[in-house]
Amino acid sequence: MDVVFLSRLQFAVATIFHFFFVPLTLGLSVLTAIFETMYVKTGDEDYKRAAKFWGKLFLINFALGIVTGITLEFQFGTNWAQYSKYVGDVFGSLLAIEATVAFFLESTFIGVWIFTWDKISKKLHAICIWLVAIASNISALWILLANGWMQHPVGYVIRNGRAELASFWDVVTNSFGWMIFIHTLSGAYILAGIFVLGISAYHLLKKNEVTFFKKCFKVAAVWLIIFSLFEGINGHFHAQEVMKYQPTKGAALEAVWETGDHVPLYLFVIPDSKNEKNSVEIGKIPSLTSILAGHSPSTVVKGLKDFPRDERPPVGITMWSFRLMAGLGILFILLGIIAVLKKENIENYPGLLKIFLYAIPLPYIANELGWIVAEVGRQPWIVYGLMKTKDAVSHLVTSQVIISLLAFIIIYSLLGAVDFYLLVKYAKKGPESLK
Amino acid sequence: MLNIIWFVLWGVLWAVYFMLDGFDLGAGTLMPFLAKNDKEKRVIYNAMGPLWDGNEVWLITAGGATFAAFPTTYAVMFNGLYSALLLLLFALIVRGVSFEFRGKVESEGWKKIWDFCLFIGSFLPALLLGVAFANIFRGLPIDENGIFHGGFFTLLNPYGLLGGILFVLMFLVHGAIWIAIKSEGDLRNRALSVANKIWYLELIFAVIFLVVSAFATDLWENYGKYPLLWIIPLLAVAGLILIKIFLLKEKDWKAWFSSSLFIVMATFWGVAGLFPRMIPSTINPEYSLTIYNSSSSPLTLKVMFIVALIFVPIVIGYQIWVYNLFKGKITDKELSYEEAY
Incomplete structure (x- = not known):
């Protein structure tokens, strides 16, 4: 194990862990703000209780989201100093x-x-949670523009032995960054929607606070159908951009080895990177990959063989993460449709309520898979086409990174367990009763 | 010119961070010794409750500004001080969660765990930041490629440790005064008495640090070159003396502002001594990182300057509003809210 591998592992641990908390922060802050606004508008105490109840879960989740975010800023310097030097300007x-x-x-x-x-006044108090919600979403925009630049660098020039800013405007209007932003945000909103639906379903199953949780369920049902449908559409266009700007990742998404048109899509594939082919291909749908890539069967899709071996990403991980994510995305649309259709008397369908309860982990998995596609699929580049991950690492000895990696794993596991325990405890407890 | 502006801004960001989070770190370190029962502990938690998170962002911004304006300094500093900075990070992580977690389970053992996390998560950052900055003042063993020739224990030299102790003492006084501001009766009296006592240590170590700096560093050289800079250490001395005067008169807020003045000027004193270097090299002065050889391009500095010019005043504006909102004492009524820590 070398410093590059260990640093990558450490970054993966730190980001994957961080991203267990971020999507709920992004989505639940907005939902809490919506509940509080409904309280200010209607005076219905149930919506105040909803803002407090979901707000409490939001805060338990937020605590870890905040502290684990600092880790990422530190990591660029501690473990990726060459990267920081080379691209810090942008x-x-x-x-x-x-x-x-x-x-x-x-x-x-x-x-x-x-x-x-x-x-403070009710209105001002509601404005405060809106400011939190807007700010966390704006922070997502900037960090994803930064990630978007790593995926598709624009607006820079190589000067003085590093990448220097040439056009700030080009960097902030990078369509790739905006696509990642929209895609990540909708994914986060789906997660928050299913979180609210699932916990509401738990209480409805127990016949606890039925009126209250039906109100929450209804809001989240409409929310989920909007963002799950939107995610399907923007995900499609995001994938097209990947095909265009990151052809190696694009080819890996569907395990395409040979360049050509009328490229089919196989429902089940086992790629074999060593022999540059797929060892298993089952369920052929003719021309579908070409159609998805360019809305026409004659669209040419570049194959991995067009690129040197040392510029190809790990195909299996990229492809399977992508498929699972996309499959889950379709499932979320189905959940959204069911939630909207049955929301008026959902308490009469215990089977459906159980499905919503057990669906809670699924969007977490989908969000993490999306990041695995984005980051593993970009390899071996840290900045696509510009800098390789192996050249980006700090000057460190392996023992330093092994110790810090172990410390991360231990501290994060303990804190993660505590946070999970508290989330479950307060989710089960339900809202404060009416005075 | 932009390089100089960013160097000044860099110093300001750190100084404001030390001034604001300094009282959190001090209060968190004092909490186990100063609070006699659970209620008093909660008063201390809630004295920082709504503010600590916004204070910590000054650190994140100081780090971010280093990255943006002086990427090479950022890379060399974070790479070289790897273990110290990750230790700082872990400490800040356990401090941050202790606020949210402590009151969530009714159990003595549970609370003890998070009380300890708050203590260690406050004490360690105070110490490590002092050690780190003293070492930067003294210079780091970096070569022409910015590679750090040393380890964690290189930092624990006598001058570095002296800086660590001074930071802890500064923050303890600062935090004790903050607790006095936010509490009443017995707890306030004890906090004031602790601030009064630790002040003597703060004075002694500040004097020792300034004198030793003349031998261990070349920070004083700039003060010979630019006599106008003497206003900084003079203001620092004034702040330090005013702390004592206002403490004796039991003027809590004025004592806190005096302590803030001292912390800010002490930071400026070191930063002004560094100029134009950001990390002096102890291997060869030629290898030192300066505001010129480690900075971003003029365009980036310009863009970032515009961003800072617009947003930093806005941030200061709403943070003043928030401090004003929470300037009152922590009362029994406030502790009874279910949202209180």
């Missing part, structure tokens, strides 16, 4: 803007929101 500024524009707003007003239910 990449560092996006992180700094994220902190200045979004983190301050988010972290300052979350404190205000927690402690001022009885201190």
Whole structure:
């Protein structure tokens, strides 16, 4: 095990763990803000209880999201110093803007929101949670523009032995970054929607606070159908952009080896990178990969063989993560349709309620798989076409990274277990009863 | 010119971070010793409750600004100080969650765990930040490629440790005054008495640090070159003395502002001494990282300057509003809210 491998592992642990908390933060902050706004507009105490109940779960989740986010900023310097030196001119500024524009707003007003239910006017209090929600979503925009730049670098010039900013405008209008932003955000909203549906379903199964949880279920049902459908559409266009700008990742998504048109899609594939072919191909749908890539069977799809071996990503992981993610995405649309159709009397369908309860982990898996496609699929590049991951690492000895990696695993496992325990505890407890 | 502006901004970001999160770190370190029962502990938690998170962002922004404006300094510093910075990170992680987790389960053992996490997560960052900055003042063993020739224990030299102790003492006084501001009766009296006592240690170590700096570093050289800079250490001395005067008069807020003045000026004193270097090299002065050889391109510095010019005043504006909102004492009524920590 070398420093590159260990640092990659450490970064994977840190990001995957961080991303267990981020999507719920992004989505549930908006949903909590919606509940509180409904309370301000209608005066219905149930919506205040909803804002407090979902807000409490939001905060338990938020605590770990915040502290594990700092890790990522540190990692670029501690483990990827060559990367930081080479692209800091472009990449560092996006992180700094994220902190200045979004983190301050988010972290300052979350404190205000927690402690001022009885201190400031209802409206101002609702504005505070909206500021938190907007700020966390803006922070997602900046960090994803930064990631978008790693996926598809634009607006830079190689000068003084590094990548220097040539056009800030090009960097912030990078369509690839915006696509990742939209795709990640909808994925996060789907997760939050299923979270609310699932926990509401748990209480409806127990006949606990039926009126209250039906109100929550209805809001989340409409929310889920909107974002699951939208995710399908924007995901399709995002994949087309990947095919265009990241042909190696694009070919790996469907395990395409030979360049050509009328490329079929196989329902089941086992790729064999060594022999540059698929050892198993079952369930051929003619021309579908070409159609998906360019809306026409004659679209040419580049195959992996067109690229040197040392510029190809791990095909199996990329392809299977992509398939599972896309499959789950279709399932979420079905869940959204069922939720909307049955939302008026969902309490009479215990079987469906159980499905929603047990569906809670699925969007977590889908979100993580999406990142695996994005990051593993970009390999061996850290910045696509510009810098390789192996050239990006810090000057460290393996023992340093082994110790820190173990520390991360131990501390994160303990904190993750505590957070999970508290989330379950307070989700089961339900809202405070009406006074 | 932009390089100099960013160097000043860099110093300001760190100084504001030390001023704001400094009282959290100090109060968290004092909590186990100062609070006699669970209620007093909760007063201390809630004294920081709505503010600590917004304070910590100044650190993230200081880090982010280093990355954006001086990427080479960022890379060399974080790579070289790998173990120290990750230790700082772990400490900040356990501190952050202890606020949210502590009150969520009714059990003595549970609370003890998070009380310990708050303590260690406050004390360690105070110490490590002091050690790190003293070492930067002194210079790091970096070669022409910015590679750090040393390990974690290289940092634990006498001057580095002296810096660590000074930071802990500064934050303890700062935190004790903050607890006094936010509490009443017995707890306030004890906090004031602790601040009064630790102040003497703060004074002694500040003097020792300044004197030793003349031998261990060349920070004072700039003060010979630019006599106008003397205003910084003079203001620092004034702040330090004013802390004592206002403490004796029991003017809590004025004492806190004096302590803030001292912390900010102490930071500026070191940063001004570094100029124009960001990390001096102890191997060869030629290898030092400066605001010129480690900076971003003029375009990036310009873009970032515009962003800072617009958003930093906005941030300061709403943070002042929030401090004003939470300037009152923690009362029994506030502790009874279900949202309180």
